[in-house]
Amino acid sequence: MSTQYLKGGGVVSAESELDERLRSEFEKCLQPLEGCHYAYFITCKGREVKPRIFSNYPKRWLDVYKAEGYHLIDPVIKHGMKCIAPFFWREALESREPGQGQEVFASSEKYRISDGLTFNLHDANGLFAALSISNTDRRNDFEQFMMRRAAEIQMTLVQFQSRLTNCFSLNELFPERDETGLSDRELGVLKWVVMGKAYREIAAIYAISVRTVKFHMANVVNKLRVCNAKQAVYKAVSLGLV
Structure with missing residues (x-):
């Protein structure tokens, strides 16, 4: 509403x-x-x-x-x-x-x-x-x-x-476009992954640990209901999330 x-x-x-x-x-x-x-x-x-x-x-x-x-x-x-x-x-x-x-x-x-x-x-x-x-x-x-x-x-x-x-x-x-429940940080990490950035590079961008980046990507994989990061990237692009 x-x-x-x-x-x-x-x-x-x-x-x-x-x-x-x-x-x-x-x-x-x-x-x-x-x-x-x-x-x-x-x-x-x-x-x-x-x-x-x-x-x-x-x-x-x-x-x-x-x-x-x-x-x-x-x-x-x-x-x-x-x-x-x-x-x-x-x-x-x-x-x-x-x-x-x-x-x-x-x-x-x-x-x-x-x-x-x-x-x-x-x-x-x-x-x-x-x-x-x-x-x-x-x-x-x-x-x-x-x-x-x-x-x-x-x-x-x-x-x-x-x-x-x-x-x-x-x-x-389009407020209703993201039905996946991804947070801003999860979307941000996902966008950098789509652009080809390595986890260590993304960690440097956000000033967080590589472990935290992996944690965010694991959440993305779970919320998009796929098996791995590669599938998450493909689905996110096909859905227009990034």
Whole structure:
């Protein structure tokens, strides 16, 4: 359950506050496309976590999208998970299985959100991000306008994603992602092991004994329910823990 506090006479969740901060920071980066209608989606690949979504789409539509868990069936998100290059939404609709995700577009059409372009990013932290720009104003030159600025928009996405992961840990962005119960020190030791550091080197980094490092790794192995450190490294990477 997210922390809540009062703001302006109402109750606001800490999660919503973070989304608003992220939205504000992102819109500073998106100034060259000021006035566009966009949605920024980020999640952990291969993990069942609640995605982060911030957008200037109508609040009523965002509330419905989140409440219904539409990201699980959204043709745009599903197509983006398999793509690297930007794509227009019609490509996602054409590639979907018959009937799949049709209700998402049927609902979004009410808010004039049914035609657009999505940029994707798959990073080294196991995160997937999608920046979708909607042709809400029904511009006839939308496709040409977007393609002229495609490189600029993609770089904006890359730069913001870098800032995002530098400023926030994955556990801050996705509090429920670590179901293993690993402590900060255990995660820290695990990350250094993944990077190829020897136990004696990790001991020097944390100013602890090699025996203590081995103790932490033994806990990691136990909590990840594997047999040894090598398997722990493989599982941690596959789960996106490090």
